[in-house]
Amino acid sequence: MLTVWGRATSSNVQAVMWTIAELGLAHQRHDIGHVHGGNKTPDYLDMNPNGLVPVLRDGDGAPMWESAAIVRYLVATYGDEAFWPRDPAARVQLDMWAEWIKTSFGPAFAGQVFRPLVQLGSTPLPPEQLKVATEAVKPLALMLDRRLGDGPYLGGADLTFADMIVGNLLYRYYTLDFDRAVTPALDAYYARLSARPHYREHVMVSYESLRTRP
Ligand SMILES: N[C@@H](CCC(=O)N[C@@H](CS)C(=O)NCC(=O)O)C(=O)O
Incomplete structure (x- = not known):
């Protein structure tokens, strides 16, 4: 257990x-x-x-x-071979995106955009600072969009550990009201994740209770 x-x-x-x-x-x-x-x-x-x-x-x-x-x-x-490829050369191609989301996209979006808009609502960022923060997320979202290509998942046909680490931020990314880059492949990926019952249950969870009201 x-x-x-x-x-x-x-x-x-x-x-x-x-x-x-x-x-x-x-x-x-x-x-x-x-x-x-x-x-x-x-x-x-x-x-x-x-x-x-x-x-x-x-x-x-x-x-x-x-x-x-x-x-x-x-x-x-x-997990099986699909979730966690045992071949290090295959696995690293996924793991680098898992690392990247934690160290690049995550801090830029969750730390600099989500947190100021939702959790620091009582001390909002000046608009020009928020604009700098949202613009910084765009090239990262475009990188992920290019990586995803035709998908359906980060590793291709199968859902893998990297999707868990990357995908969990996307509910917040897509439901927060802010200026996003145009990313059709990433949009399609998020739609695919949103169709998964376990994603809906565990990731698409309201963050309203985290909001700090001005
Ligand atoms: N790098 C850590 C970050 C953990 C973290 O920042 N957790 C937050 C929630 S997302 C937390 O514990 N915040 C304090 C709280 O909930 O009281 C991880 O990925 O587990």
Whole structure:
């Protein structure tokens, strides 16, 4: 039995929950973080010294944190060849996009656009600063659009671990009201993900409760 600590409104928890669901694994999840609290207690900090969500334990194994590391653990342990190619040369072609979303697209979109518009609503960014931030996301979205090409998924025909790590941000990317690049392949990819029941359940989760009102 897998145990996840983390609120359903966290995009990083969503990546883990979506993966668990696609793999069909038995699990329980505890609401931790944000309005639920519980992530700064000594017991929780023993599991994750960052005090962040998610944390995963597989049975009575050691706690794991960092959502992308958890996704990789899950697919390497429970996924088939399609989810987690065993050939390093094939896998790296996917993993580089998983790394890139965490270090390039994620910080540019989630950190500089989503967070100021949703979570820092009481201290909004000056419009010109927001414009700089939204313009910085455009070339990254265009890179992903070119990579996706005809899809259907990042690795081609099959859903892989990289889609879990990349795709979990797209619900927020497409539902937030801001100026996006024109990206037909990325739009089609998001439409494909949105048609997946597990994506709908675990990723397409309202973020209204995260909004800080002015
Ligand atoms: N790099 C970490 C980031 C974890 C993170 O920033 N989690 C946020 C939620 S997305 C958090 O715990 N925020 C504090 C809270 O919810 O109380 C990961 O991918 O797991």
